[in-house]
Amino acid sequence: MDSSTFIQLTIHGLIISAAYALLGIGFALIWRVSGIVNLLHGEVMFAGAVLASGIHGQIAPIGYVISLIAGVSVAFLLSFLIYRMVLSQLDNPIQEILFLLLLKALFALIGFEVILAPAINPAWRIGQTPLTISQPQLAISLIAVLALGVFLVVYYRFQIGRILRAVAEHSLAARFLGIDVNRIKGIGFAIGVTLALVAGILLSQLAYFGPGNVTAWTLKAFAIIALAGLRSIGSVIGGAVSVALLETYLVASMGTGSAQVILLLLTGVLLLVRLPSLSLYLEKAV
């Protein structure tokens, strides 16, 4: 591979890495703040992809934007309710896993991959040549960076962000300060799901969403966390960039099939290595 191709691949990788960062942060946020490992991350992203592609080009741009905002709001509210009414009422992590598997089975029943199939045809997919960057793709990537920026500002400079961080770090201490930890966990869960939805909306124009791909997206979130750990948002962003770049290079050099095999094996190995430190964030706190 010559250097100009390498540079172009790097740029492509960086373009999708902002959206990957959103999906990684969403996953990490849900895990750290509400203590839930979101097995449905892929499904939520798919919902975003369906939302974005399903109505693409069918209504006026302003209506499109409004529908997206409405979709995001509905996702936020729905996930908050699901957390408050079901997930937080469960007694142990096994019940949480089983409930999420139930939702996963329901998603599979709906089979929205079928809805999606004719709609997706992004102008550019990783691994295809020529490696040109179109304006829409650049715009989408900038939206992703913007969304990331907004999140970071809120998370680090606003009170709600501080409280989320406090609950993520030590929920008992937060309780002693009068914070309704259950409600904050619900908010954290909802924000994380929303970030995944937005990532799905954005990535639907940049990457492949198709039948049988749902779990692969969830595994991608696992890959980011396995690489970066859960200690800080910064490391998750770094992990997302690394995964995006790695994927780009691998797909370009050996094709989608082999690249996926290597990435999956790497995810498994990294997860095993990282598991002892991740399991610290698994038990239900008081």
Next chain:
Amino acid sequence: MTTSSHIGRFRLNRSWYWLSPFLLIALFLILRQIYPYLGLPTAIFLSSVLMWISLASAWSAFSAHTDYWNLGVVVFWGLGAYTAGFAGQAAALFGLNSSNAALSLFQALPPAIFAGALMGLLIGALTLHLSRTAFALMTLVLAWIAHTLLTGIGWQIPISPVQPGEIYTALLVFATLGLLLNMWLYRSQWGATLMLIREDERLAASQGVNINAVKIAMLSISGGLTAAIGCIMAYDSSYISPDTALPFALVPVTLACAILGGYRHPWGPVIGALVLVSTSTVLPNVSMLLVITTLVLFICVRFMPQGILGYLDPIGRWSLAISVSKSATTLPTNEMHTALPYPVSGDVDNASYQPDAPPVLIVRDMNYNVEALQVLTSVNIHVLRGQAIGLVGPHDSGKSAILDCISGFTRAQSADIFLLSEDITHLPPWLINRYGLVRTFTPVRLFKSLTVLENLVVVRNWRGLSTWAWFTSFPDEIVNDAMQILRLIRLHELADVPARQLSFEHQRLLMLGMVLMSRPHIVLLDEPSAGMSDASCDELARLVRRLRIEYGLAFLITDSNLRFVSRVCDQILVLRSGRIVAEGTASEIAEQAS
């Protein structure tokens, strides 16, 4: 007082217990003979039931008994299927099978079982030392990775056809094996160790159970059996592909059968399989099956975690059956000297320890810090045989850290710990127990679901246990031992009382009794007087004194109650902020304090 074999409120005779699986075989054999007259759907129904019984039993044997839920069942199944395929190809390649092009079902089973067991060993070694949630999650994610990988690769391997009825026979064999395995776990000492792990791993480790080895071994067994079923069912179609080899619906259905029927109950999988297979015949497609099964599983786990059979038998004493022969109760009370391996010293009033004997415990220069905090600095301890050393200090002076480091639960940054002449510095707790150092805990740790007597029996001395002993139930000698110790600590009247119903003080005494079962050289007591009344403290002091004098047991006692420690110990070490600041007899320390 008698404890007879019993299983909940259904007092089954022992012979009926072991006969019942064979009744199952007989039933299914008869049904198989007559199923041509019943029409094809029934044949599939019967095979399905047998298959799910086998899978659920295999899952249950590990996951229900240790409470580590293996959500990656489908990986073992797939491994068995693919091993059968590859073994067949290999056999054809090397011309091993002269008559057929590929392997027969019964020839493919051994490599499949081996592969499954090996995979269980690998996954177990990598994940079972973590928490239960981490294990469940990891097995689920690994299953997803395997599924996605193989669907992507899309290996398809042709497989040879089977004789009619071969699959049915194989399934019947494995269903019975699964049932027998689970029934055996209730009767054997091996099953008892699984129960100890389930109840309290830390306590089990301190009592000499090699928890990691046991867990990994059991996962291997479970994995091997699951792989066997995968291998058998691979022969059901003409080729192995990711769709047939890694059906994701396997996970919830297996769990549902195992749990719905009766969690941890040997017959649970049978009931569960019957219910679920019957229900699935009315469901239109696989996606619906997945949803309904997962729903049933979730509701069951949330609202009725004991399953149907557990619900019918709410007393839930599907625990060990320990039989005590009549002779155990008539043992003369002065025979206790033989219970512990030390001869009576004879000299009750004078020095209770032998200063010339080699020290039982030496702790040299122990340093322990947690991140930036220095918890222990240069701790030195010397305990002679028959001696009692007390460690006193305020709440966060590091007393429990010392016990944790010595007993192997925490690793000190630097230390030399010698038990008699063995270096036990970096050994795991169970091995330290086998060498003769035992400990109690604060707060109290017991096996709460067992009776007083059972608590003692299950922590039997694991030293020198022959492999054959794992297959049997607890021998009478152990029960007699336990009774003797109960008499020593004066709890023999309460032998049949469940441990959770004991008063706080009796629970502490029971803990002490449990550690005596392993014939220790030295006992570490963790805050023994906490929460005890003065009268109970006196009782305890008397008991400790007696154990020291008559059996030469050494003690290392940590406590914040100076008065209790002064009464019980010869030497006292005062600990403050992780350092020993004073050392001497009780009177010397009292002088220094005032």
Next chain:
Amino acid sequence: MMAERPLLTLNALTAAYGNTAIVKDFTLDIVSGEIVTVLGANDSGKTTLFLALSRLIPIWSGSIWFDGHDVTALSLESLVQLGIAFLPQQRLTFNTMSVEDNLKVGAFTLPQRSSYQMQRDYIFELFPRLAERRQHKAKHLSGGEQRLLEIARAIMSRPRLLILDQPSAGLAPYIRWQMLEGLQTLKQDTGLSILILEQAIPQVMNIADRGCMLVRGMKTFEGTREELIEFADIDSHRMDRADYP
């Protein structure tokens, strides 16, 4: 001080761990602007009392009245929002967040930004060490400084009553002195009432206005500071004072 309605009344409080009652029939009154200590040895039930008051373990019988209202059934969060701040024994600082951020989270129940700044400036005056380290992450503070931070954080929301469980544990004498001085200043400046559950440490007894003794979960003595000091001296064998400097 005599005729005032008590701020906090504990009425025949009994609390248990599992099946055993640890704290039995405990009764105490605290009025505004006073420091009350409950002294007890290691297993006297101090921590159980604290856990019961902070609603982390259930109360078997008895009642708690705060400012004339029965608050026995309220949750921890509601109690904090009413104006009771709790400081348990464990370190509960948000270690990855800065001192300033910790304080901001503590100001959760404060209505406005301006009151936050006033309160924060007051705290920095009270505990200059925290002011010096305001941008440092809490994990870089020493143990004693973290304890000061916890107290500072707890009073950010301007509570009327502060309940502390063994605040001196593990603190170097100088920090302990600074902390106790700070508590006393707080009481004098703001009329904050403070309930300290602690071992019989002379420095703690010296800042208290009143106190009582807890032995095996039951109150055995109650009196003024002088009476308490005298009583504690006589009762030293029960207090295991040999264990403590």
